[in-house]
Amino acid sequence: MNPRLGALQPYPFEKLRALHAGVVLPADRRPINLSIGEPKHPTPAFIEDAVRDNLKGLSGYPLTRGTDALRSAIANWLMRRYDLPRIDPATQVLPVLGSREALFAFAQTVLDPDANARVLCPNPFYQIYEGSALLAGARPTFINADASRDFAADWDSVSDEVWAETQLIYVCSPGNPAGNVMTLDEWRMLFDRADRHGFVIAADECYSEIYFDEAHPPLGALEAAHRLGRTDFHNLICFSSLSKRSNVPGMRSGFVAGDANLIKQFLLYRTYHGSAMSDVVAAASVAAWNDEAHVIDNRRMYAEKFDAVLPILQPALDVTRPQAAFYLWPRTPGSDTDFARALLEQEAVTVLPGSFLARDASADGRGGNPGTGRIRIALVAPLDECVEAAHRIARFAKAYAAR
Template sequence: MASDVLAGGNPGLARLQAYPFQRLRRLLDGIKPASTAMPVPLSIGEPKHPVPDFIAEAFRAGVDSGLGRYPATAGMPELRAGIADWLRWRFGLIDARIDPDRHVLPAAGTREALFAVTQALIDPANRPVVFMPNPFYQIYEGAALLAGGRPRMLNTGGGGIPDLDGIEEREWAECGLIYLCSPGNPTGRVLPQAFWDQLFAIRDRHGFVIAADECYSELYHDEQAPPLGLLAACQAARRDGFRGCLVFHSLSKRSNVPGLRSGFIAGDAVLIEAFAAYRTYQGCALPFHAQQASLAAWRDETHVRENRAAYRHKFAMARETLADIAPYDEPEAGFYIWLPVPGGDDEAFTKALYADTGITVLPGRYLSRPTPEGDPGAGHVRLALVAEQAICEDALRRMRRFIEQWK
């Protein structure tokens, strides 16, 4: 019976690949670490810093007043206005260019929105190609497949920037949407204005949607140099109305509230209107108490600066501990280290590291796909410096001792 249902279901389901963490569990299955030290998962990017008290208080305060009402897909006007204010402040947007009623849409986190945007906005019969960076967040690929699209990988290579010059015009003509992640997961690279300008010119010839995943944008290391965002790049390019462009932001990393499942989409009003119509039927409106907590979070920057300072300190520890023995490119933002593996075998390194130290990292090939030009994820592991400082410090020291023996 089940096979009959699958046979008549979405054909994209059969093309989905195992999620990275499923592959990791299989890789480590049956291995019992020799170390008596506490196991440390550096494999998953789930923030472990404390949830700010004022956000939890706003959440609790909103529960009683919101349980008896259906929330609207568009969210509370106050929340949209608060998000628009934050966008103006953070990215230097001119007031008239960001209208909370036309350019902003709350979402149940970036994962939900990044998946849904492809279902809503591509036409697989005419423009089936969905471009995405390689390595990448696997939601991009799954969204493309389940929308009836065709994923097309853009290798980022050592520089962390997709190569737009390697794409022929006929491929761009078939493109319905391009996903980009800036700051990047896993490299931490920020896409510069020159990249966006080149992409804008290509987009205006072919008419696809630019979807920028910016969920790591607030975890930068230099307080004087916050990462460029797509909407700011549009403004610099005099791109009125953010034509063809959408950004996706989240509170999960910025404010240490992954369980709140809250973020937003912003950009082109025509695309926002179409996306809102889709999401009204999808039924993913944020509950009122989540909206109240979200508004409190977007209005406060003190906890975000403190969060950045904590990550900055951990990255300094990582440099002091690993950089001389396992050199890597310092990320511009985010909380990942994209570590080249001594010897080049990321799966073997991951297994041996776990067996010896109890530390879990993610093989780079689980975040990428092989291409004719090679597999840009192979030969790396991703470390997520999300645990508290003392735990990260201990894990980094264990890693150093292991690498000294591994080499």
């Protein structure tokens, strides 16, 4: 067996199942699960129609580089969304089977484990970042989120020695779980470090289309690079997906885009990896990337939930509206794990303890676990369920704090 498998930690939801062991739910409460970021809004009918209308695509092997139509649709969407003058669909775009598998596989492509490789990750983080680093023979290093800076990663804590050993950085903007959006100054700093030390930046943007101000969408990685004169996107790859944008997590459809040299090497890796998107999914994906009306409606539904839930929760918990994404990241009165277990036991509401999403050390070995004392609430359930859950959480939190 690959000995590196032993370095993998249990996934957050495996920890959650262990935390819930022995819990008996109250008989007078219907269970409401707000722990997992799985979109629950209906899949748009035109995407379902596109699947049905293209079933003949099942009769042939798909190409790893994807269809010309899909790469063009993605390139055009990137240019519209981020006001970019040119994205070459032939060299700067590659369809993938959702951002998750691509985020993992990309590390296997760019890391040299014989060079004492280090991978930097925000903390809290998406556990795929850590797993991809470990299985590629690298050392994951966690950069704590700074609550005083709207949960931006504390890049100033990274020593020159750590920067010099870094081969890959994962960033997530809008962030999971805090919904923070990286600023142009943050990007400028990372690009400067990448030029100085030669590492690659992997920008996870799967929440980029869940935001609350139609006039001010979140800044993207390619957009930031272009504004700063990096028109070739050197050492930068962004990862995106239709799962949350278009409510099609089961389609497993996303893309990577950016540095053409990195795309070329990633395509080589994927040719051996066997990660080609079905032409059926590709055709439905073209339809999704070409339409914005359903995405605007999707944002409206999430905004309604935040508008309804926050006034209920804020008198009971320290919680604020995020810049983007569909999570709340409130403080808990006391232990996040004790709070989450007791909430399920008394109110039949499932949330995710924040400590399960983070690790105990920042880049300098200090800082503790930045998820401790917080919970992640995913507002993915229907509006009425989110409102009902908010009332239960608020009632429970007030009683919990008064113990």
